Amino acid sequence: MFETFYPQLIGLCTGALLLTSALMVWRHSLLASIRLLGLQGIALAALVAVIGIAEDESELVFVSLLILTVKGLGLPWVLAHQSKASIKQIQESPRLNPTAALLAVTLLTILSYVVVSRVFGLGDTTTGHAAPIGLAMVLIGFLLLISRRRARSQLIGFLLLDNGIATIAFLTSGGVPILLEFAISLDVLLVVLILHVFAGRMRTKFGGTAVDQLRELHD
Amino acid sequence: MTGIAAGLLLQLGLGALAVLSALALAPALRSLVGGIFGTLIAVTGFLTGLAALLGATGGLVIPIALPMDPLLLAPDRLGGLFMLIVSGVGILVSLYSMSSTRGPDASRTAWVAMPVFLVGMQLVPAATDSVSFLLAWEIMTLGSTVLLFADHARRSTVASAGIWYSAMSQLSFFFILAGFAVLATASGGTSFTDLQAIEPGSGAANVAFVLFVLGFGGKAELVPLHVWVPRVLPEAPSHVSAAMSGAMVKIGVYGALLVCVRLMPDGPAWWGIAIMLVGGASALYGILQASVSSDLKVLLAYSTTENMGLVFLGLGASMLLRGYDATAAADAALVAALLLAISHAAFKSTLFLGAGAIIHATGERNLDRLGGLGARMPVTAAAFGIASLGAAAIPITSGFVAEWMLLQSLIHGGRLDGAVVSISASVAMPLAVAVIALTAGLALLTFVKAYGIAFLARPRSAPAADAREVPPLMQLALVLGALSILALGLLPGPIAAVVATTFSTDPTGAVQAVGLGGVSLPGIGATLDPVMLVILSALVAIPVFVSIIVSAHRHPARTIDLPWGGGGSRARPRMQYTATSYAEPLVRVFDDVLKPTRDVQVTHVAESRYLVERVRVEQRVSDVIETRLYRPVLNLFQRYGIVVRHIANGSIHRYLSYSFVALLIVLIVVSL
Secondary structure (H helix, E strand, O other): OHHHHHHHHHHHHHHHHHHHHHHHHHOOEHHHHHHHHHHHHHHHHHHHHHHHHHHOOHHHHHHHHHHHHHHHHHHHHHHOOOOHHHHHHOEOOOOOOHHHHHHHHHHHHHHHHHHHHHHHOOOOOHHHHHHHHHHHHHHHHHHHHHHOOEHHHHHHHHHHHHHHHHHHHHHHHOOOOHHHHHHHHHHHHHHHHHHHHHHHHHHHHHOOOEHHHHHHHHO | OOHHHHHHHHHHHHHHHHHHHHHHOOHHHHHHHHHHHHHHHHHHHHHHHHHHHOOOOOOEEEOOOOOOOOEEEOOOHHHHHHHHHHHHHHHHHHHHHHHHOOHHHHOHHHHHHHHHHHHHHHHHHHEOEHHHHHHHHHHHHHHHHHHHHHHOOOOHHHHHHHHHHHHHHHHHHHHHHHHHHHHHHHHOOOEHHHHOOOOOOOHHHHHHHHHHHHHHHHHOOOOOOOOOHHHHHHHOOHHHHHHHHHHHHHHHHHHHHHHHHHHOOOOOHHHHHHHHHHHHHHHHHHHHHHHHOOEHHHHHHHHHHHHHHHHHHHHHHHHHHHHOOOHHHHHHHHHHHHHHHHHHHHHHHHHHHHHHHHHHHHOOOEHHHOOOHHHHOHHHHHHHHHHHHHHOOOOOOHHHHHHHHHHHHHHHHOEEOOEEOOHHHHHHHHHHHHHHHHHHHHHHHHHHHHHHHHHOOOOOOHHHHOOOOOOHHHHHHHHHHHHHHHHHHHOHHHHHHHHHOOOOOOHHHOOEEEOOOEEEEOOOOEEEOHHHHHHHHHHHHHHHHHHHHHHHHHOOOOOOOOOOHHHHHHOOHHHOOOHHHHHHHHHHHOHHHHOOEEEEEEEEOOOOOOOEEEEEEEEEOOOHHHHHHHHHHHHHHHHHHHHHHHHOOOOHHHHHHHHHHHHHHHHHHHHO
């Protein structure tokens, strides 16, 4: 029963991952981006759980719970930890307009499919076929990093990049050892907390977190 | 544990204690305790070096975590000699610094850096493999750089000098590192024993030789890598300048000797000629710049370039002659080079300490504003005078013996048993003699100027008129320095005989001690016995002096002042020679080389154009090599920097975009 659904479940999860990534590039509202990040975390957790059940590894199920807690609930909560009223008003004015950005996302996705199939080969497994999605997420995360002006929007790009790396890891080799996964998750949480505090301090000090405007500080 | 190992360990331990005490102590005690520790470090180094020079063996093994052989510090005779030289200077400098350091020179940072600098210098000659050599070298450079920056907050010139020094030191280090890398690749090991296996004529050896000469030549202040010298030595605190010029520069010489005498002894003839050329050019250029300088410390700094040029001239001549089997002359030239290095350490550190005493007393280092210090600071004047004699290579000082021996070897070196050894030697040797002759003449002029303008005549400024003698410890250091110059000059024989053992197992064929501490060069047939000369000239001079004094006493002194005084009674200090006016003829003679810039402003009296109210003359002699060679290169880099600033403008987005684009390009390329 599960065997027949397995490829479709993998496809669903990776599809959700790619879709949330693309939506993150499209949407300008910070709150929407944070919610999408939460959705992506849940999708990643689901992906890990599906792989864990298919390969009959209880360890992976535990990892999926960890991912769900950290990436699906923890990080979005930390990022959105501010009065909802004020965060709703934060609108990003990115350096790329939405059309160009979505076009770039398309090209990057195609590129990642080409790269993975040409360089590594897609392989016979279901997960192997979905591996390019991870690379596409890394590239889209990078795109967010360079196209967003606000520190917290860039942070979301960074987290998307991290999700992409995790996706590649789970799809190609069934995940990294649990201890490593645990450490990386904690690291990411720590980075987000620190940057969040920084962004808050920057806003109270200078009234904005547009990274470009901070250039004058270094002199 | 052998004596050498104990000595090295003691130096390291004392160094660590000195650093800790500098960190912990209050400012009032810091200079005293730092000076005491510095003296102890230097005395330990002196004894260790002496033991190694006299043939003691043994060493200190320092295990390291890296996957390579442990570091071995075990000085041989040559290393012992140089350890002796640098720690001898270290003793003088440490004694002096106890009471000379004030303000930022006595800061915690400076007193932490001082023992690091001293220990680093003393360990370089002890290294027996390239890794420990480079390590000690960098410790030395680090210590000296920090010391140089001591006063950067008050004077902007210090910061600029520090940047020059750092850049040039790193350039030297890079060359040396590259040289060792080339040798290590060719020989397959890093210890000096492994490196000795290199065939001197091979391609790798040639490349390494050029790299080493550039690296060690930079440290030894040779032209054209000397540009840091006239900036750094004047700006550093005087005891640091003394240590740099007296000791650190010798480490550059040691490096060159290590390469040319120990690692690759029988190089091709062009090695010797190249070193002679570099040395000769440095000697001439250095003394020319020194002779026209009116800043006392700049003068001394350029004179260092001159002296190191002579040392390298001797080394080059020795290499060239050895290649043609003129062993006796080659040995004599090498001994002369080593004696020059020793005597330079003695007189130049005394001179820099003397200059420091002048600055301590007057706050001036411009010779044009000094004068009359001889009567006000008699001890400093005497020590500076003896050191000046040494720098000008006048008999009974150490400088004379060394230059005499160098000239002997050059004059007699071109011929072996009456036959010409080679065309290149018979061309190079007379040229070298001419260079030394010109250098010696200009050096005499330079130091007559330095001593005469600063210490004789009448004060040219108020601070010079109010000068007081420096504290006793500074005087002690100066007197010790002056005594060492005289000792080296009066007893050259035993010293030369010991020095010759550093490179030859049986040096009696080249150098012997004769008479009352005199020196003989049996291979050349020349003998010098300074003590005997002094006794003989005293036998002649004393009756003359006695008769003069007796006859002077017979005639009563004239007590009536002439009303007019021959014009002399109304002479003002401004009517005296200044350093600039004294050097004026030289500037005219060497106008094409020095390219001075003159600025003459004449202010006329309001009533008549034909009457002059005041004339203001300003003359600047800049370093031609710096303006012609370094400036264009630096300007090029600056332009490149301005262009690059647009690419790297500090925007994080831009930097991220670069890495994103790079990642995309890599992905596209690998998938093609």
